[in-house]
Amino acid sequence: MKILLVEDDAETASYVAKGLTEAGHVVDRAADGREGLFLAGAGSHDVLVVDRMLPHLDGLGLVRALRAMGVRTPALILTARAGVGDRVEGLEAGADDYLAKPFAFAELLARINALARRPPLQAEPTVLRVADLEMDLLKRTVTRAGRRIELQPREFRLLEYLMRRQGEVLTRTMLLEGVWDFHFDPKTSVVETHISRLRAKVDKGFGVELIHTVRGAGYAIRAPG
């Protein structure tokens, strides 16, 4: 994947670039907003990672200018400000995701992958499938290997979110934001308990595990092999 990183702090920039390169991506770097706009304007990147506070042209201005130019490349805003209204402001400027500094690198990587894989708008599927696990979105039923699994509505919602993004690593905060619209970090391990309850119903007794814990990052549902 080709990623453009616009970040003025040299240390953070090289840390992020190094990590992304190790993860197999190609990284272009820009140190200020104007340079970033120039590079991103070509539209040849898969994802933009833009710091919010930049010299010459700030991150929001950059994204706004790109959107005005018709460049639709998914953009993730990085920021040291994590105020309540800042995220909304970022999304309103045309950014697709928002991540507060400091972040775990795994969080950034998971979000970049999620942005790049954002599927083009297509016909809504009525059945989601991961190996022998099947979710019927019309009948609101879940079966595994033909056996019916009874899920509570909250478990259904979480499984649906995981299955729609199968193969992707989803972090705790991505699940909190995506499933429940929680934009803060609860102290208790609410996500872990949700996942373990879901696992007990979906994976227990079926031999092959579909819901995986990705160490230091989050969770993913994927078919074996």
Place this chain on the structure above:
Amino acid sequence: MRSVPPADSNAPKAERRFAWLRNPAFRIMRTTAFRVTLLHLGLTLLGTAVLSVVAWWATTGFAAQQVADEVVRDMGVLQRAARLGGAASVAVSVQARLAADRSGTEYYVLTAPDGARIAGNLAEAPSLRGWHTLRLKGGATGPETSLLALGEPLPDGSFIIVARDLAPVRELEARLLGAAGWVGGGALLIGLLGGIVMGRGVVLRAARMEAALAAVEAGEISRRVPAREGGDEFDRLATRINATLDRLQALMDTVRQVTDDIAHDLRTPLSRLRQRLEAALRTAPQGEPEQEAPWRETIEGALADCDRILGIFAALLRIAQVESGARRAAFKRFDLTAVAETVAEVYAPAAEEREQRLETRLQPGLAAWGDPELITQMLANLLENAVVHGRQGGSILLSLAPGPNGGAVLEVADDGPGIPEAERERVLRRFHRLDAARSRPGSGLGLALVAAVAELHGIHLSLGDNKPGLRVRLEIPPP
């Protein structure tokens, strides 16, 4: 924290007696302008009354004196005639005077010593000496009139009475009374009109100031009260208010600036520290497992500490941001029931993990006015508290019911150890933790954020006893 007004039934007697004053139709009566107008009007009327009484006394007294002077003068002339020519001469003089009197206000009567009437136009002839008032029925000027009369004996033993009709004086009095009425009415009208005009001006200016201050309170911090340069006391007051608002805004800007600076200047090195720890973890030398494991553990521990510091930091910044009131500008109407449902859903498995029963009694379709994100976090903090500090194997109740005036009442109750009454105020402060809770996870900032969010939304927050346990009650104002 905002306190709730007492319910009407508990209101003191006096307050209830004047309850009708709160009716919008009588609202004008509660304005200072109305009271000033009323006072001004009363003083004007009093002034007019005093003026009228003084004018009355001066004018009617003068007129009566003039009549009396005429009588005395006539009496002198007739006395002289009596001394010179006796009663006959007086009779001629009286006749001549009556013939010359065109106004018909002069009255005389001359009686002989034996009481026989010699001359004059008065039917009765009482021999009253000195001043007196006579009633005259069917006189020349009207049905009944009163006369000012002076009676004196003449040297030859006859008796003369000189009288004047007091009708002109009475008419003057009537006219003065009429004039006083007109003056009073006019003063009343002018006072009332002036009062209304002045009062309206005052009311309008006060309303403009009120509107501007309400806008500031609602988050439009740059709004100012209208003030003219070098104007009246209202303008001086407005200028002073604006100066105070300028100072308030400067302080808020400073807080925001400091917050941003802290956010940037402290988070940046902490971010780098975190990055380095993560990088160290990624590039760990693949050595012997016995050597690598403790090394990895140390770095992971350092990362966890780093995240804890950053978490406390983020919570403090968030509380400061909420307290600044800047979020008010982004308030909107939202579905409170849906927010409560979601939060209950998120915490249900965590409660089950502690073998707690999380029961919800949520009235559907209740709305609120505010920031749904902050309300979500407030409820999450309360449920988190109930799950962490509640009794293992106990039960937690989350209820949402309609409140007074279209508002809502939300309660979170657990059956854990609760909070001693003396501590309930204090747990709402930053970093305050009960000794018993120190061993459990938490930063002591959860309830401080709850209090800040409640204050921002005008929610009345109270901590009560659930017997046993803690019962948190939120009285949410209508949307």
